[in-house]
Amino acid sequence: MASSASGSSRRVSAEEVLVVEAGIEPGASSDPILLTTDSFEEVEQELNSVGIDDPQPGSSSQLQQTPNSPVKRVSTFETLEQASSVNSDETDELAQQLAQEHLDCDPLKSKEWLAQNKHIFVLSQAGKPIYSRFSSEDKLVTVMGVMQALVSFVQAGNDMIRSIHAGDTNFVFIVKGPLILVAVSKTKESVSQLVLQLTYVYNQILSILTQSQLTRVYEQRRNFDLRRLLTGSERLIDHLLNFMEREPAFLLGAVKCLPLQPAMRDSITQTIVQTCGKIKNLVFAILLANNQLITLVRMKKFFIHPADLHLIQNLVDSSESFKAAESWTPICLPRFDSNGFMHAHVSYLAEDCQACLLLLTVDRDVFFTLSEAKQKIVEKLRRTNCLEAINESMNKTSITTAEIGLPEMRHVLYKCKSTAQFWSPGFQAPYNNEKEIQRLIGCYQCLHHRLHVPNRPLKLLFQQTDKETMLAWVTSGFELYTTFEPLVTKTDAINSIGKLLKWIKKEEERLFILSSPTF
Incomplete structure (x- = not known):
């Protein structure tokens, strides 16, 4: 050819x-x-269940139905009704209004802001700003209000907006529980790929709050400002979005492993098993280096989804403070259990070996037990030259x-x-x-x-x-x-x-x- x-x-x-x-x-x-169900394939099945297909250049706007609640178990899929038609003239008018609001807002008078190829917004169903990738949410109140109006307008016709396509720009929406997430993109990414990214952002929020807490907050106060509960966590979403742009693991729904000789990896794994095997309620032990998996030990009958492991990698990679001292942090793994927290003992093995060990438990009172176990693991790994092997692989081109x-x-x-x-x-x-x-x-x-x-x-x-x-x-x-x-x-x-x-x-x-x- x-x-x-x-x-x-x-x-x-x-x-x-x-x-x-x-x-x-x-x-x-x-x-x-790992669980081998693919996040992207799940998104595609969800899109396909309402007959959504990505548009060809020059195609008209598309409005489609989507579920209101997240997938709580990887084996469960939402059953979606077929989307009914929406007047395309009204949709185009709203899209033009959205574009005009963009031009009228201060951030969008900035050449730097306008030059960004992709924007991500999160707001409540009441239109309350929660997150914007490249600008303060407070400066985008009007824009987010128009986004909320678009969603509400289509919902009034018993439909759910999925995407609008105008020129080289895609507006992609998902509604998850009380939240609306929007991507405005000039990239070549497909609608389903953007939906996957928005789903990761939503799951990142759940990892901080849990689904039950998020639902309860808005049931009590529809106009609640969720930023009060997410203070300091914006960096996690920022880092996640940057992470997804450079890391193919998200697109593939997979995890990359740190290359190691099998005997050395087995030695590391057995050290963790022998040290932690009798600690009650320890669900996962995960060892990471350079955003790659060294080993993972799990409680019998429990598995971790790659999407949850990606959130863990994002947490570690975005938090320099973990290198300074052992940490004890709650984390929700949405694909494992979207309504509950696990407690993670997070620490780097040693100053001379920057691999990160996470011990995840459902017991909130075992920090010192896990800290002691970590020290024993490091001592054994040092004696068997495993730390040296990890360093060699980490530093190798x-x-x-x-x-x-x-x-x-x-x-x-x-x-x-x-x-x-x-x-x-x-x-x-x-x-x-x-x-x-x-x-x-x-x-x-x-x-x-x-x-x-x-x-x-x-x-x-x-x-x-x-x-x-x-x-x-x-x-x-x-x-x-x-x-x-x-x-x-x-x-x-x-x-x-x-x-x-x-x-x-x-x-x-x-x-x-x-x-x-x-x-």
Whole structure:
């Protein structure tokens, strides 16, 4: 296929890549450490249940129905009624009013504010401002009032607004309980991808308050200013939004593991099991480094969802104070239990080993017990040279595809579905600056969307542009998104993927966690 400046793509038949599929599913396990239901797929199912599809350029505004309550268990999906029609002229008029209000507000007279590609807003169903990504909510009272009016207007017709599309801008809405969340985006992200991001923001709020507390507050006072309960927590949402823009884990619904020799990872895991095994009500022990999972030990019969683990990673990565001293903090894991808090003992292993250990319990009175357990864990890990192994992996530059022996392949995302874990190599030229990395992630988002559109999903996609060639492939066992030099042929791309999968298979015990240890 010839490359073109505008880009071209085609379906690739299964027969063309079947040669690399047989017997190869790197990272697979029948004993996963995480729940393997995919957050993005759940969002797609929710969207598809009301017949929503992302618009093509030039399409008219879309208004669709959405549930009012969040998913409380990963196996439960809301049943949605079909959305009834809304007068498009009235919708367009309200959209124009919203745009005009943007122009009339002080923040939007700022060139810097207007230059942002994506804004996120959170408000109550009474129109009370709660959060704005790039400006003080108090300066956007009128804008949020118009957003609330849009939602109420459509609700009055027994409908729920989902999205409005005007030019290159998407207005995406979700209503969760007493809150309205809105994304205003000029990016290439699909509606479902923006809905997923808004859902993460909502879950971040729940992680601070719990669903039951949020509901109770607004039942008692409809005009309550929720910022009073979220004071100081805005940084968590800010960091989460930045985190999602640079980290493919959210899009993939998966977690990346810190590469370690399997014997060393097993030693770390067994140290935690032996030390904490007799501590009552300890539900999870999680060890993180560089936003990657070293190990996870769980209480029998309990699993953690990748979306909850992402919130934990965000908490750790956004809180420098954890490095100064041991901390005891309540946290709600919405996918585990949206109505209750767990209590987390959070600490870094040592000054000379910046891996973070989280011990999560339902018992609020065991701080000192967990603190003592942490000290014992560190002592054992030091004696067995595990701290040294963790440091070595943390400080080692990520391997590139060129170093693997695939010079024509620039980058790749590989997700194993059965374990909800993924692997990616280090970035290399031309993706060696922030702008190019963001562009690459945007390309992955476009591929991901095309492969997951419910009404017309693809299994394989081969796409060439003047900047790169990309091949995306989804099977029952894995998802693969690969980036090549722009002039690579389809045959060479497929051959490279075969070599890549064999390399990942050979290294799978080092790159993935293949067992699920319990207390």
